[in-house]
Amino acid sequence: MKTDALIDLLATGAGPAPRYAVARRFGTAVAFGATGGFALLLFTLGINPAIRDFLALPAFWTKMTFAAVLTLAGFVASLRLARPGVAVGNVKWLAAAAMAALWALALIVLADADPGTRVQLVLGNSWSVCPFRIALLSVPMFAASFWAMRGLAPTNQTLAGAALGVFSGALGASIYGLHCPELAPPFLAVWYVLGILIPTVIGSALGKSLLRW
């Protein structure tokens, strides 16, 4: 085939390019993924009956802020990595800062605590189910965001898959935060982070095969 013939084929009747395609695809994905995750929480675990009391606690807002900032960082990174030639950029520092802040807070709390209560602060009452519930609640957003990315052009698929994993995992953590009664930073620093890490690792592993184009 002559390259000129191919150019003719591509240009003829090409019409205008779709506009705002990245925003539209991810917008659709978020609509389905976030609604799906939230519905999953309502139908399975439910919102914590004591949620009204939580709203008055700074520790609750610290937890939610951490999850929200990481969700935002994962989202922005995903949007950037969906385009050829765009690097993750400064948003990786936002994610790093959220992690560093949570870990620093956890260490301060542990250092301050009575040595006998430290193990309890890390394990809480739900350490064995927390990461899996976060991973489970992240599934709708994970699937939807992979769908979105598959229609775009990531050139680093491993990193793009990881970014989608951080995004959906952190969103799963935000949703789970409405049910989970644990508020101690040492607990969050281990089990919430592990819960977010599950979709991140799976995402980066699936990237190469699912996101090729």
Place this chain on the structure above:
Amino acid sequence: MEQTAFRFGGLQQDGHNSPMTPVSPSGVTGSASAANFSDEVFAEREERLHALMLQAQAGDEAAYRVLLTELSDRLRAYYRRRLTTMAGDAEDLVQETLLAIHNQRHTYDRSRPLTTWCYAIARYKLVDFLRRRGRREGLTDPIDDDFSQALSADESDVTDSRRDLQQLLDALPERQRLSVVHVKIEGRSVAETATLTGMSESAIKVNVHRALKALAAKVRGSK
């Protein structure tokens, strides 16, 4: 080598650079002027290609044709420099990349340099090709392969790939094939094609889109 890689369009790879930054103030003298001159050439090229891309994205077919032709020249130079003993492969890659550029044009952000976007696609396709080739080479005799490619490298102005458009089209599902033949090869409008084939206009657009995606996949899989 890496330096030339970045000079695909004169801009760096990481996408943070504004297209206009390489332009130097005029009237600079001394040893720096040669570098400034080439920076200006690259900046001027970026400006021109970027303008063509905006017109093409808005639906200007003629601008799109000019743009793709220019890009194919850049891509040919880019791939030939990197695949010196494989002229046929270089042209295959040029075509594969043009298809990718078309199919992914919705991922171009007009506020960023066009050349950075194209370079990232070209590089991605090159890496993908080398990986596939590496996997194949484990199964065949590499010496024999190199020898035949060294001979074919003499045809220095091949702009023909080894694949056959007709065969690729024939392998498409009927509705996709019909849509492409009418709209893309015979140049009929979508409305005309709709009356001819009895498909709806939106079905034709979708079929053309899917056909080009399928062509890109076949082109990649055939190597």
